[in-house]
Amino acid sequence: MKRSSVEIITEWDIVAARQLGRNEAKKAGFGTVDQARITTAISELARNIYLYAGKGRIEIERVTDGGKDGIKVVASDEGPGIPDLRKVMEDGFSTSGGLGAGMPGVKRLMDEFKVISEPNNGTTITATKWLH
């Protein structure tokens, strides 16, 4: 399936990533509210890469599963990894003085959410939204 990606290196790449996400979401037929959800989720994931891993990549892919269409966002980096996955999924947990709402927020904004991370081995987050 069609796949496009944005390298996250500077803060402005976050804007580029979510722009791409919004366009793809629009093309896939998502409404305004879901477009905003997907765009916001990408913004969170991209900013986390920028803040905690320094650099990484956002990939956006159109997916189908048994007649369902959707959009899959893959955020990957080779950064420090997340030591305690349970903790970062709690509302309010932040190591940077942020709101700590990003990760649990993305989980609620999207339909499927999966984190693979090992200390010193980077982080890969996959989040999918289905067209209803």
Add this chain to the structure above:
Amino acid sequence: MNKITVEGIRQNMDEIIERWIKTMKEEKGERFFHFMPDHLIEKTSREFAELMTSNIDESDAASTEKINDFTEKVVRFGWAIKFVNKAIDNFSDIVFELLEEKHIINDANFKSFNQLFKNWINPLRESIIDAYSTEWERTVSLQKIALQELSASLIPVFEKISVMPLVGTIDTERAKLIMENLLEGVVSQRAEVVLLDITGVPVVDTMVAHHIIQAADAVRLVGAKCMLVGIRPEIAQTIVALGINLHEFTTKSTLQKGMQAALGLTNRAIVEVEEQ
């Protein structure tokens, strides 16, 4: 460059230019020449060829002055960098090919010619890349300034009520500016209620929300009240999904509703007056 080469090039200039134009026209994916009338192609090409060869009669390394001159003029053609690159490539290829045909270049001196060409072409190419990237950097920094000028002024609307309309993406730098302008404006305008209008902000993520919350806190510290207005329905939903708590300040969907509330907070209202 050595004398025979220089003379070889000068004598065959017309032939070189003709072949170069032909090659450039055949370049795929480059539509530059397609929009040009023939006499202009001829003129520009001759200029380009002259510029290309302007530094070849220098004895060894080309002078910086001539290279700068070359770059300045080529940049003024307004070509895409890819096209310039191709133009330089093709030009040096054609010159090489022609000198080979004229037996000025042969198997025996091939190697030294190669070096000669490198000394001729590389400085030109480097100078061009340098000029283009400087130009891009300049454009980007100008746009950054333009964006900053666009952002965040606090506007006094009524006595005690000021509005800050936010338009566009909020990055760390702009967030700082918003905070500064907000606090400065609240004090100088003696505002009691400040309306932050986010109608024009495309994405409200946790970072933007965090900055808004901090700004509201700071406004409170200088004795005013901050109201968040212009919350589009889809933004309201994402804010809720992110679990961001905005209970501590008043939010309104539109600036109009916010203004009414602000007037209420300062014990005023808009009333319709019947005509007498």
